[in-house]
Amino acid sequence: MTADSAWLGLQRLPEVTVHASGVLAQTIRAELRQIRRFRTDVQVAVCTVARVRETALWREVEAALPEYGLGVEGFVVVRRGNDLVVAAEGGHGLLYGYFYLLRYFEWMTDDFSVVERPAVPIRMLDHWDELSGEVQRGYSGNSIFFRDGEVVDDLTRVRSYARLLASVGINAVALATAELPDVARLAGVFREYGIALNLAVDFVDDPRDERVVRWWAATIARVYDVVPDLGGLVLRTAPDPEAANLLARAVAPYGGTIFWRCSGADFRQDWRDRRTDRARAAYDAVVPLDGRFEENVVVQLPHGPLEFQVREPVSPLFAELQETVFGVELQVTQEYSGQQRDLCYLGPWWREILQFDTSGSNGYQGATVADRIGAIVADRIGAIVAVSNIGDDPNWTGHKLAQSNLYAFGRLAWDPAVDPVSLLHEWAAATFAMDDRTRGELVAIMAGSWHTYERYTAPLGVGYMVTPGSHYGPSVNGYEFSDTGRYHFADRYGVGVDRTVKTGSGLTAQYPEPLASRYEDPYSCPDELLLFFHHVPYDHVLQSGVTVLQHIYDTHFQGYAEVEAMVERWQAIADRFEPAVRHNVTARFEQQLANAREWRDQVNTFFHRLSGVADARGRTIHR
Numbered sequence: 001m002t003a004d005s006a007w008l009g010l011q012r013l014p015e016v017t018v019h020a021s022g023v024l025a026q027t028i029r030a031e032l033r034q035i036r037r038f039r040t041d042v043q044v045a046v047c048t049v050a051r052v053r054e055t056a057l058w059r060e061v062e063a064a065l066p067e068y069g070l071g072v073e074g075f076v077v078v079r080r081g082n083d084l085v086v087a088a089e090g091g092h093g094l095l096y097g098y099f100y101l102l103r104y105f106e107w108m109t110d111d112f113s114v115v116e117r118p119a120v121p122i123r124m125l126d127h128w129d130e131l132s133g134e135v136q137r138g139y140s141g142n143s144i145f146f147r148d149g150e151v152v153d154d155l156t157r158v159r160s161y162a163r164l165l166a167s168v169g170i171n172a173v174a175l176a177t178a179e180l181p182d183v184a185r186l187a188g189v190f191r192e193y194g195i196a197l198n199l200a201v202d203f204v205d206d207p208r209d210e211r212v213v214r215w216w217a218a219t220i221a222r223v224y225d226v227v228p229d230l231g232g233l234v235l236r237t238a239p240d241p242e243a244a245n246l247l248a249r250a251v252a253p254y255g256g257t258i259f260w261r262c263s264g265a266d267f268r269q270d271w272r273d274r275r276t277d278r279a280r281a282a283y284d285a286v287v288p289l290d291g292r293f294e295e296n297v298v299v300q301l302p303h304g305p306l307e308f309q310v311r312e313p314v315s316p317l318f319a320e321l322q323e324t325v326f327g328v329e330l331q332v333t334q335e336y337s338g339q340q341r342d343l344c345y346l347g348p349w350w351r352e353i354l355q356f357d358t359s360g361s362n363g364y365q366g367a368t369v370a371d372r373i374g375a376i377v378a379d380r381i382g383a384i385v386a387v388s389n390i391g392d393d394p395n396w397t398g399h400k401l402a403q404s405n406l407y408a409f410g411r412l413a414w415d416p417a418v419d420p421v422s423l424l425h426e427w428a429a430a431t432f433a434m435d436d437r438t439r440g441e442l443v444a445i446m447a448g449s450w451h452t453y454e455r456y457t458a459p460l461g462v463g464y465m466v467t468p469g470s471h472y473g474p475s476v477n478g479y480e481f482s483d484t485g486r487y488h489f490a491d492r493y494g495v496g497v498d499r500t501v502k503t504g505s506g507l508t509a510q511y512p513e514p515l516a517s518r519y520e521d522p523y524s525c526p527d528e529l530l531l532f533f534h535h536v537p538y539d540h541v542l543q544s545g546v547t548v549l550q551h552i553y554d555t556h557f558q559g560y561a562e563v564e565a566m567v568e569r570w571q572a573i574a575d576r577f578e579p580a581v582r583h584n585v586t587a588r589f590e591q592q593l594a595n596a597r598e599w600r601d602q603v604n605t606f607f608h609r610l611s612g613v614a615d616a617r618g619r620t621i622h623r
Helices: 023-034 050-056 058-064 091-108 156-167 180-191 210-226 244-253 276-290 349-353 368-372 400-414 420-431 436-447 449-456 516-522 525-531 546-574 581-611
Strands: 016-019 043-048 075-080 083-088 112-115 122-126 172-176 196-202 232-237 255-261 297-303 326-331 383-387
Touching: 016 023, 023 091, 023 244, 023 368, 023 436, 043 050, 043 091, 050 058, 050 083, 058 083, 058 112, 075 091, 083 091, 091 156, 091 196, 122 326, 122 400, 156 400, 172 383, 180 196, 180 210, 196 420, 210 244, 210 449, 232 244, 244 255, 244 297, 276 297, 297 383, 326 349, 326 368, 349 368, 349 400, 349 449, 368 383, 383 400, 400 420, 400 581, 420 436, 436 449, 449 546, 449 581, 516 525, 525 546
Parallel strands: 016 043, 043 083, 122 172, 122 383, 172 196, 196 232, 232 255, 255 297, 297 326, 326 383
Antiparallel strands: 075 083, 075 112
16 A cells, blocks of 8 residues: 655655765655655755865855754755755755755745754654554554564555655654564665664663673674664663663663663552642652663653643653753643544644743743753753654545644744644645645634533543543543542542642642742642642632632533534535545544544533533533
């Protein structure tokens, strides 16, 4: 089956001259042989800085080069009249410059100079694909990499995927460990697009046992013999942090990196205990280890304390860690945000996370999450990582429109300040053959879909009101009495989790001032996080001026109404899309409407029965 070309199917270029050599220069030449062409008077050259004097604009390019250099992945683009040059230090920068040219060429109508460098050095996608072909947290079919215990014979689709990733600036992937010859085959495909292969491993042994140390040293040596440019290892599960240091020492001679996934997911508590709190777990585990990791360890932190809920605060660890290199982990796969059945464009949420001021001081320079990840600590570098959302579904992501999340992740990992709505316009223009008015309608449908999803699901920062196991659809008490924690503490008087220092679990103290005081006080705590940090009466008045209970009713009715409006707007433009896209998106919207209705009715009915307080607007609540 031919892979969906996603956002690379419509773009085109004129003739391009390449002044460079090496593997990635060959990739660019291969790209140019298959890309759609058109005639123009513009003369385009792609060249290394060392050969820039072979081009007509060499003086202009040299003048545009920054004093600090372009680095391995940076590039410069200069246009003057009918001459245009893309220049970089080497192959990686040239490849990203080529895809920049492909993305924007038809909009490059005036003279300009632009310098691009990624904000964060490592931009990686984790794949939880099993060798059997199943995909953990996967909602787009089976694995494109593995089947029946081994790597697939035909890697054509893997190559298409590598091309998609490189086009948006992804430079690393993590996959399950397979037989070494197969690992080498996969690494070879990704190498063509400047993407480093990392292997995901589960570490369950005692890292202090010398026999374990020797076994891992020998095993890693064999892997690097076969794949000398292996990026490193991702510790998918490793309860003992010393495992990260053991492996870091083993990969250090080869220039490898260890990514230790730190989470509170394995936290267990008695649901009767109101003071113990899963949201504290990652902080309590990692802060005592600050400065105790090897130089080539990146601590991979979920973006929030409860991991990937549709609304939660940014993890306090991003402000606290001072001597440890860390990366933020996001989820492109929509585990808790609709699982690629419901439309939920996550670009605005990710930008909000990456631009969050960890100091709480409203714009302190260098204090955003993205700044802290991109900063060099003792010559070590951080990462932006996410769990991928692709599978062997014909359109990669199950829901055709969910391709936008993969696109947005790559572009935001490269530039965390970019406007996510602008990214939607970019993606839509590159993906669909349509007029500007239709594109504007599609973007309008998609741009606010995260907020819509938040409105009809869990309110005001409450998490885990989902069906246990599948995590799709509502189950208000599904996890409330489990051994992983409690998430809403709803009773006849009020709702929310008390995480204050004064009367609760003390999570607010894990944040720096003034954030700690802001979160501690229910009257200064942001409305959207109120029930994450506070247990309040139903008649508590939000900063918006309505009570908590009325807000719950209003937003769930509003969320459902917004999905109805999305469906109507889609129906008005659906005939302008190809049949496969039209049928796919229409079917997904039908499912989303049913899901939103179920969320609205279950959540509103639950709180009405518990509180005994009617909706002030007299709307139908099932009693």
